[in-house]
Amino acid sequence: MKRRGHRPSQAPGNRPRLWGRHAVTAALANPERIVRKLWATREGIVGLDIPPVVPITFADVADLGRLVPADAPHQGLIAEVDPLEEVWLGDLLDQGAADPPERQRPLLVLDHVTDPHNVGAILRSAAAFDALGIVTQDRHAPPESGALARAASGALELVPWVRVVNLARALGEIAEAGFWRIGLAxxxxxxxxxxxxxxxxxxxxxxxxxxxxxxxxxxxxxLARLPISPRVASLNVSNAAAIALYAVAARDRVQTN
Structure with a gap:
């Protein structure tokens, strides 16, 4: 994937800390992710493929718990990482243009979705349904974090995430690339x-x-809506994203059969 280049290296105190086996394993397996340090229990590190350049500090469960928010399910693994490199929207759209007709991957655009658990869950669904990527407005989206990576269950390392300054301008660029923009309302x-x-x-x-x-x-x-029962006013945005992605996948499956 073409990228804008590395973000400036952050001071150790400001680097994201990822926790949990799925998030840490995915970060270690991602060649585009720089893992600065790993804390682990002896049991938690079993079976991991850890590059020799990554320093490891062994600790017990209680000590690891002090490195992350209270009650964070770290599963004996915590990694300090650099944020992923930024992704250009134009580069992502070029990738979409290269998709064959039978595999036109959908794009997700999130408007002021700021909860890290929701964004993480959306990334997980995007990976599950092979979405092209997600686009958010930089000022109104959560940063990479342990909570987001935990909710994404490894998908933070798999799904391209474009952060833009102006969402309306980005939607214009997306239209020029041949996407039909459907707002869920x-x-x-x-x-x-x-x-x-x-x-x-x-x-x-x-x-x-x-x-x-x-x-x-x-x-x-x-604008389009999901056909949900009138007994429920709305769905959580991450649930709505998963259902919408499934609808696109179901359409493509019908078209290829």
Whole structure:
């Protein structure tokens, strides 16, 4: 993947700390991730392929617990890492343009989704359904963190994540690349399965409760809703993303059979 270049190396106190077996194992396996240090129990490190340049400090469970937020399920593994390199939106769209007709991967655009657990869960669904990547506004999205990486269950290392300054401008660039921009909105008339059609799709989702903002909706080609029961007002944004990605995957499966 083409990238903008490494972000400036952060001071040790400001580097993200990832915890949990899935998150740490994925970070160690990612050639684009710089792992600065590893803390582990003797049991937690069993079976890991650790590069010899990564320093390891062994500690007991209680001591590891002091390195992360209270009650964080570290599973005997904590890694201090550098943030991943930044990704250019143009480079990601070029990758999408190279997809064969039967495998036009969807793109996820998140509008003011700031909860790290939601973004992590969305990354996990994006990896599961082979999405092209996710796009967020830099000022209104969480940074890489242990909580986000834990929720992503390794997908933080797998799914390209583009951070942009201006989301409306990014949506314009996404349209120019041939994506049909569908904003998920509970008040929409059209059902998502109908709105998807046969186009290359960018799914636009907003924060839980507020939904996508008016300006963002104006930069969508169509608004659509999930066909949920009226007994429920809305779904968590990460659940909505998973269902929307499944709808795209189901369409593609039908088209290739």
């Amino acid at each position: 509970g008040e929409a008339t059209d059902i998502l399965a109908t709105a998807i059609g046969g186009a290359r799709v960018a799914l636009v989702l907003g924060a839980e409760g507020e939904g996508i903002r008016h300006n963002t909706a104006q930069h969508c080609d169509q």
